[in-house]
Each structure stands twice: as C-alpha cells, then as structure tokens.
Amino acid sequence: MGAGIETNSxxxxxxxxxxxxxxxxxxxxxxxxxxxxxxxxxxAAVSIAAVVSSALIALGMAWQFYAGDFSEPLIPLRWQxxxxxxxxxxxxxxxxxxxxxxxxxxxxxxxxxxHIYSIGYMHGDKGYARFFACMSLFTFSMLGLxxxxxxxxxxxxxxxxxxxxxxxxxxxxxxPSAVAASKKAFxxxxxxxxxxxxxxxxxxxxxxxxxxxKLQSEASLQVLNNVTLFGMPMISIAAVxxxxxxxxxxxxxPLHIWLPDAMEGPTxxxxxxxxxxxxxxxxYLVARLFGLxxxxxxxxxxxxxxxxxxxLFAALIALTQNDIKRVLAFSTLSQLGYMMLALGVxxxxxxLGFTAxxxxxxxxxxxxxxxxxxxxxxxxxxxxxxxxxxxxxRKKMPLTHLTFLIATLAIAGVPPLAGFFSKDExxxxxxxxxxxxxxxxxxxxxxxxxxxxxxxxxxxxWGEPKACDKERFDAAHESPPVMTLPLLILALLSVVAxxxxxxxxxxxxxxxxxxxxNWAIAVPATIMALAGIAAAFALYSRRGDRPAKIAKSLGGxxxxxxxxxxxxxxxxxxxxxxxxxxxxxxxAWFDRHVVDGxxxxxxxxxxxxxxxxxxxxxxxxxxxxxxxxxGFLLLLLMLWHYTKVLGG
Amino acid sequence: xxxxxxxxxxxxxxxxxxxxxxxxxxxxxxVLMSIELILNAASLNFIVLGKFVTPGLxxxxxxxxxxxxxxxxxxxxxxxIIVGIFKYRRTVDVEKITxxxx
Numbered sequence: 133m134g135a136g137i138e139t140n141s142x143x144x145x146x147x148x149x150x151x152x153x154x155x156x157x158x159x160x161x162x163x164x165x166x167x168x169x170x171x172x173x174x175x176a177a178v179s180i181a182a183v184v185s186s187a188l189i190a191l192g193m194a195w196q197f198y199a200g201d202f203s204e205p206l207i208p209l210r211w212q213x214x215x216x217x218x219x220x221x222x223x224x225x226x227x228x229x230x231x232x233x234x235x236x237x238x239x240x241x242x243x244x245x246x247h248i249y250s251i252g253y254m255h256g257d258k259g260y261a262r263f264f265a266c267m268s269l270f271t272f273s274m275l276g277l278x279x280x281x282x283x284x285x286x287x288x289x290x291x292x293x294x295x296x297x298x299x300x301x302x303x304x305x306x307x308p309s310a311v312a313a314s315k316k317a318f319x320x321x322x323x324x325x326x327x328x329x330x331x332x333x334x335x336x337x338x339x340x341x342x343x344x345x346k347l348q349s350e351a352s353l354q355v356l357n358n359v360t361l362f363g364m365p366m367i368s369i370a371a372v373x374x375x376x377x378x379x380x381x382x383x384x385x386p387l388h389i390w391l392p393d394a395m396e397g398p399t400x401x402x403x404x405x406x407x408x409x410x411x412x413x414x415x416y417l418v419a420r421l422f423g424l425x426x427x428x429x430x431x432x433x434x435x436x437x438x439x440x441x442x443x444l445f446a447a448l449i450a451l452t453q454n455d456i457k458r459v460l461a462f463s464t465l466s467q468l469g470y471m472m473l474a475l476g477v478x479x480x481x482x483x484l485g486f487t488a489x490x491x492x493x494x495x496x497x498x499x500x501x502x503x504x505x506x507x508x509x510x511x512x513x514x515x516x517x518x519x520x521x522x523x524x525x526r527k528k529m530p531l532t533h534l535t536f537l538i539a540t541l542a543i544a545g546v547p548p549l550a551g552f553f554s555k556d557e558x559x560x561x562x563x564x565x566x567x568x569x570x571x572x573x574x575x576x577x578x579x580x581x582x583x584x585x586x587x588x589x590x591x592x593x594w595g596e597p598k599a600c601d602k603e604r605f606d607a608a609h610e611s612p613p614v615m616t617l618p619l620l621i622l623a624l625l626s627v628v629a630x631x632x633x634x635x636x637x638x639x640x641x642x643x644x645x646x647x648x649x650n651w652a653i654a655v656p657a658t659i660m661a662l663a664g665i666a667a668a669f670a671l672y673s674r675r676g677d678r679p680a681k682i683a684k685s686l687g688g689x690x691x692x693x694x695x696x697x698x699x700x701x702x703x704x705x706x707x708x709x710x711x712x713x714x715x716x717x718x719x720a721w722f723d724r725h726v727v728d729g730x731x732x733x734x735x736x737x738x739x740x741x742x743x744x745x746x747x748x749x750x751x752x753x754x755x756x757x758x759x760x761x762x763g764f765l766l767l768l769l770m771l772w773h774y775t776k777v778l779g780g
Numbered sequence: 781x782x783x784x785x786x787x788x789x790x791x792x793x794x795x796x797x798x799x800x801x802x803x804x805x806x807x808x809x810x811v812l813m814s815i816e817l818i819l820n821a822a823s824l825n826f827i828v829l830g831k832f833v834t835p836g837l838x839x840x841x842x843x844x845x846x847x848x849x850x851x852x853x854x855x856x857x858x859x860x861i862i863v864g865i866f867k868y869r870r871t872v873d874v875e876k877i878t879x880x881x882x
Binding site: 749751752754757758761 | 811
C-alpha cells in the first residue's frame with residue numbers, strides 16, 4: 133500500500149476487499165482494451181472473468197454487510213487523490229452503506245449476466261473486443277460511482293459513466309444515426325452536469341468538505357441553510373442544481389430526449405446502461421444526498437413533481453411507439469419517474485418512499501434488463517425492431533417467450549412478481565406522504581404500464597407472422613444457450629426479488645417498522661394492471677383493425693403522442709432557430725471579423741513594412757557604407773550635443 | 781614648429797579623402813585604395829598621439845605596425861576577390877555588382 137492510502141482491516145474479508153469490485157473491471161478494461169484488441173476471444177474472456185469475479189465478491193460483500201448490521205457507513209479504503217488546500221482534499225475511496233452495497237451488487241450481477249449474454253449477441257461483430265473493453269470500462273465507472281465516499285469522487289465517476297456510455301451508444305460508429313444518438317446523449321447529459329458541477333461547487337464552498345457524511349451533518353446543513361441568495365436559502369439552490377444533474381442522467385423530463393435515441397447502441401448496451409444501471413445513477417445521487425434534499429426547502433417537491441410528470445408523460449408515449457426497444461426505453465423513463473417520485477414523497481419523518489425507491493430500483497434493474505435482453509434475442513432472430521413485423525414467435529422461441537412474459541408480468545405489477553411489491557411500496561409511500569394526486573397518477577400509470585407492455589408482448593409473440601415476412605419468420609429460431617442462460621437467471625431474479633426484505637435492510641436513518649403488503653393499495657393496483665392486460669389482450673392478441681380505428685378516432689391527440697409531444701422538435705427549434713441565430717451566429721461573426729481580423733491586420737502590417745524596408749537592401753556596397761558613415765556622424769553629433777548639454 | 785594640431789589636421793584630411801573616395805568611386809580597386817587612406821589616417825593618429833600625449837610608451841607605434849600588417853593582408857585578400865570577380869563579370873564596377881540584395 134502506497135502513501136496516503138488508508139485501509140480498514142478488522143471487518144470480514146469481502147468487506148475489507150470491496151475495493152476489488154470496481155478495480156477488477158478497470159484492470160480488465162486496460163488489459164483487453166490495450167493489449168487484447170487483436171485477440172477477440174481473449175478480450176471477452178478477460179472482461180467476463182473480471183466482471184463475474186466482481187459480482188461474486190459483491191454477493192459476498194452484501195451477505196456480510198447485511199448480516200453484520202452496521203449502523204455507520206464502512207470505509208474499507210480511502211486514498212488521498214487531490215489536495216486543493218490544507219482543509220480541502222479530494223479522496224477516492226470505497227464507502228459501504230445500505231444503499232451502496234445494494235446497488236453495487238445489483239450492478240455487478242446484472243453487468244456480469246449481460247457480459248455473458250453478449251458472447252452470443254455480439255458474435256461475429258467486428259468490434260467484438262472493443263465492445264467488451266467498453267463494457268468493462270462502463271462497469272468500472274458505475275461501480276466507482278456507487279462506492280463514492282464523497283461528492284467529488286461521484287462527480288468524477290459520473291463523467292466517466294457519461295464517456296463510456298458515449299462510446300457504447302456510438303458503438304456502430306459507421307451508422308450516422310448512432311453517431312447522432314451518442315452525441316445527443318453526451319451533450320444533453322453534459323449540459324445537465326453543468327448544474328451538478330455548480331451544485332458541487334456551492335456545497336463544497338460553503339461547507340468546506342466533499343465527504344458525504346460530513347456534508348450532511350447537522351452543522352453543514354445549518355451553514356447551507358443560513359446563506360441566502362436572492363432570498364432563497366443556498367441549500368435549496370444547491371439541491372435543485374444537483375437534481376439537474378441527476379435529472380440529466382436519469383432522463384427526467386425535459387432532459388429525457390437522449391434516452392430513446394440511445395437505443396442505437398447494441399441491445400446489451402441498452403440493457404446495461406439505459407435500463408439497469410446508468411440511468412439509476414440520478415436516482416442514486418438523490419438518495420445519496422437525501423439528507424441534503426430533506427433539509428432543503430422545496431428540493432424534494434421538485435423531485436416529486438418532475439418524477440410524477442415524467443412517469444405519466446413517458447407512459448403515454450410508450451403506448452404509441454412501434455419500435456420494441458423504444459417502447460422499452462419510454463417504459464424505463466416512466467419507471468425512473470416512479471423512483472424519483474417515491475423519493476420526492478418521502479420526508480424526514482416518513483422514509484418509506486426512500487426504501488420504496490431503492491426497492492424499485494433493484495427490481496426494475498432485473499426485469500428491465502431481462503426485457504431488453506429478450507428484445508435483443510428477438511431482434512437477433514428476426515432482424516427487425518418493428519413490433520408489427522413480428523408475431524407468432526411464441527412457438528419458435530419458447531425460452532425467450534417465457535422469460536419475456538415473466539418480465540412483462542413483473543413490470544406490470546402482477547403479484548407475486550418483483551414489480552408488484554416495489555410498486556406497492558411506492559404507491560403506499562405516496563399515499564402515506566399525503567400526496568393523493570401523485571398517488572392517483574402513479575396508479576393510472578400502473579395500468580398504462582401493463583397495457584403498453586402487453587401490447588408489445590402480444591404483437592411480438594402472439595398472432596400470426598406477417599405474410600410478407602414468411603421467410604424471415606421461418607428462419608427465426610431460439611437463441612443459443614449462452615444467451616438464454618442469462619435470461620433464465622434474470623427471470624428467476626425477477627420472480628424472487630420481490631421477496632427480499634428490503635424494509636429491514638435498506639432504509640434512511642432508522643429501520644422502518646415492518647411494512648408488509650398494504651392490501652388496500654395492492655388490490656386496486658392489481659386491478660389496474662389486470663385491466664391494462666385485458667385491454668391489451670382485447671386489442672392486440674389477434675390481428676385486426678381495431679387499434680388503427682381507435683388511433684384514428686383520437687386524431688390529433690394520437691399524432692401528438694406518437695411524435696413524443698414534439699419535444700425533440702421544440703429542442704431543435706430552440707437550438708437551431710434561436711441559439712444558432714441569436715448567439716452562435718453573432719459569436720461566429722465576431723470571431724471571424726474581430727478576433728481573426730485583428731490578427732490578420734498585425735500580420736499584414738508586418739508584411740507590408742517588410743516589403744517597404746527591404747528596398748534599402750539594394751546590394752550596393754557603397755549605399756551600405758553611406759548608411760554606416762551617416763549613422764556614425766549622427767552618433768557623433770548626438771554625443772557632442774549631449775556632452776555640451778550635460779556640462780562636459 | 782610643428783604641433784600636434786598640424787598632424788591631426790593632416791590625419792583628418794586623409795580620413796575625409798578616404799571616406800569620400802569610398803563613397804563615390806565606382807572602381808573597386810579605387811575603393812580599396814580609399815580604404816587604405818582611411819587606415820593610414822588611423823595609423824598616423826596613433827603615432828602622433830603616442831608621441832605627443834604618452835611620450836614614454838611605445839603602444840601607439842606598435843598599433844601602427846599592426847595596422848600596416850593587417851592592411852597588407854586585407855589588401856591581398858581584397859585584391860584576390862576583385863580579380864576573382866573580374867574573371868567572371870568582366871567588370872569591377874561596384875554599382876554593377878549587386879547580387880546580394882533583398
């Protein structure tokens with residue numbers, strides 16, 4: 133161990149060595165990214181071995197942590213990274229507490245399953261080795277983010293996550309749409325990160341610390357509360373700014389526009405980044421700084437309203453999309469809205485929402501990555517993303533069908549699958565927090581979720597294959613075992629994850645008194661889900677023109693929703709028409725004419741004067757001699773004059 | 781009685797004639813001769829000042845001998861260059877030898 137590294141060595145083995153969990157994928161990234169780009173199978177093997185070992189260590193860590201019942205966060209490793217001044221140093225470290233252990237385990241497990249799945253999905257791709265290197269980098273960044281001990285470290289890894297998602301979304305860099313999508317994701321999240329950075333600066337400036345624990349101590353929060361800007365307490369400003377960053381990563385309205393486009397990446401990437409892990413970084417950040425948000429006036433209210441709105445907004449769009457991955461993308465947005473609103477409805481006294489949010493984060497990670505991997509399996513088989521081109525795959529791909537059905541039931545909230553329990557807790561939290569309106573929206577969205585998920589389920593797996601695609605349909609077959617095995621494991625997790633006693637293990641402050649299923653809420657929620665499923669069955673289980681008729685009767689509303697409420701167009705209008713014309717164009721003009729102009733002027737004057745003066749160098753010895761003589765005489769005169777003046 | 785002034789006036793006259801020749805003659809050989817005049821004016825100054833100002837020292841005379849030696853060497857080199865130029869250009873007119881310009 134080098135200088136400046138502190139370790140803690142009287143815990144269990146897995147807890148002491150938790151720093152291996154992020155380190156292994158990083159080493160795998162270096163090895164496979166630098167040395168093994170020509171040996172694709174070796175690169176894949178190194179990455180998978182590293183991530184699977186991480187997952188195993190993480191499981192051991194989770195087991196030791198939750199069995200040990202630690203009340204304070206554990207820090208098995210801290211290392212001084214940067215020293216700004218005597219009082220302000222930035223550390224890198226590993227912090228284990230109730231939420232970081234949970235999310236790290238989920239990330240490592242899901243990531244390792246997706247790595248294994250990718251062997252089959254990416255088979256034969258020319259970027260095979262590069263893919264695994266990038267996936268390892270991404271896993272490392274996400275784990276570093278989860279384990280962050282301080283707000284500085286989380287910001288560093290936050291940006292690393294952004295970079296690795298950029299690399300993975302733009303994986304098919306020869307496709308213009310993938311390039312556009314990766315740029316869009318990067319720019320939108322960078323834009324949001326500006327808010328996060330400002331929040332970090334404000335918070336660390338006033339409290340003089342980066343550390344999460346010190347930052348959220350009574351004294352620090354008091355300091356932040358006492359400073360005001362324009363009559364608003366600094367703590368609220370900081371909370372909203374940090375939330376901007378979180379909203380960017382978690383794709384909350386109106387910064388959600390990058391997520392659906394990010395589906396341009398390979399499907400395992402969508403599963404890993406845009407369903408299970410990266411997008412929950414925003415939720416995790418809010419949970420990490422929950423003390424700050426609770427103490428701030430209005431911080432959680434913003435979180436709640438934006439979460440609720442996104443939840444409904446994305447579910448409505450998901451009803452109309454035809455690309456299977458896009459439906460899943462919008463469903464992710466909607467589920468992230470759930471997590472955010474669950475955080476938003478909780479308060480210092482009532483922390484059920486906090487637990488519910490973390491619970492839903494976990495269950496969602498399992499069933500959403502399963503949905504994406506199934507979608508990948510289907511796309512792999514039929515080579516199209518359009519659900520209307522699919523159909524009747526039930527018999528062709530029995531395993532994919534079964535696992536997709538389990539995931540769909542889980543996300544729809546049908547008991548006793550995972551989504552039912554976590555959604556129930558969110559609804560209960562909303563009601564207990566006294567937010568009737570939020571509860572109503574969440575309940576409605578539960579029905580919508582069931583409807584749009586079963587819509588794509590029926591369209592993909594039921595009915596008859598489309599006649600024009602007979603050939604393609606005949607060629608479709610079940611995916612190889614290396615792809616179906618992760619599906620089965622995730623399906624198992626989607627079934628049992630709901631029975632994890634979350635309320636006893638993951639909480640903010642003190643443990644919740646035991647909170648079983650609240651039947652008064654569970655029954656209406658289940659009825660909503662079943663109603664959604666029934667409606668989807670009626671409309672989509674057989675091919676007919678009823679969906680089209682309904683769409684037609686809705687007219688303009690349908691078009692509006694189908695085009696995602698024209699949010700992208702609004703963005704384009706704002707950037708192209710307003711920002712380009714009013715800011716960029718004058719700036720470009722200024723640059724070209726004033727900045728470049730003054731530089732050009734200096735250059736031209738130099739050239740012109742040189743052209744003028746070089747005429748004196750005419751090559752005649754005698755004119756040079758004349759100049760020398762004249763100059764000498766002039767010097768003599770000056771000397772004579774000055775000696776006279778100065779009293780020589 | 782000859783005083784230091786007489787010698788200095790002669791030396792100044794030699795120097796001025798040399799400068800005039802240097803600036804106005806076109807023939808490179810004559811320009812060279814003018815330079816010799818300037819050098820001689822300088823040696824004369826050394827000797828005169830040595831004799832009248834520091835009578836006990838030989839520094840001035842030694843400098844004069846140095847100048848004569850260097851002038852001889854310089855004249856030899858310069859003449860060689862002039863002959864070389866003449867071989868190629870068939871002229872020793874300094875107004876026409878203007879290759880080293882701009």
